[in-house]
Amino acid sequence: MTAMPISRSSFVEQAYRAIKQRIIGGDFGPGTQLNINALARQLGVSNSPVREALRRLENERWVETIPFRGAFVRPFDPAELAELYELRGMLELAALRKVMPHPLAEGLGQLEKALAELRAAVRRNDPLAYLAADTRFHQSVVDMAGNRRLSETYATLVEQGKCFMLGRGPESMARYRKGRDQHGAIFDAIADGDTQAAVRLLEDHLRIAPAQAPTKAGKK
Secondary structure (H helix, E strand, O other): OOOOOOOOHHHHHHHEEEEEEEEHHHHOOOOEOOOHHHHHHHOOOOOOHHHHHHHHHHHOOEEEEOOEEEEOOOOOOOHHHHHHHHHHHHHHHHHHHOOOOOOOOHHHHHHHHHHHHHHEEEEEEEOOHHHHHHHHHHHHHHHHOHHHHHHHHHHHHHHHHHHHHHHHHHHHHHHOOOOOOHHHHHHHHHHHEEEEEEHHHHHHHHHHHOOOOOOOOOOO
């Protein structure tokens, strides 16, 4: 069998995923400098894929480049995070109230699928997959309202706030293992048509999340 060469884009994707995984996992905390030479050695690639991966992460607001100093994990900004979560809560709660107490089966199916992905990520101890599934879960709540512009606006807010959730995955998964399955409780309340419980649980969940964002550099 002829060996299939690995394309340049594959190296960039591998570097991107590896660096993002370490940011989300808390190894690279807010303010950590990301040295291209060191990362290239650790990942076993040349500097070029790492440089392109960092540009991609900067576009996604995970990383910022400071002239003459280099690339850094974006520092934590509690004021910006509070603003984003206030807006996010308004939109998500409005969407939830619109669909309750009779959510459509299709919407519940998407929500249940995201919940299963969350639980699978916890079992695999995969913080990157956990964050992705968490995003899909909350986006599914909003999508149930059937308002395209609402869904698009919400998705933009979530993307802007992801960089402040770095390092949250392991802590969230640890709480889940201790029996605090907040997403499961929210899903059950929605599926049962219990508007009051669903709104209360979602409000509590969104109130807790910003407080979990780390404020310091990552693990040593």
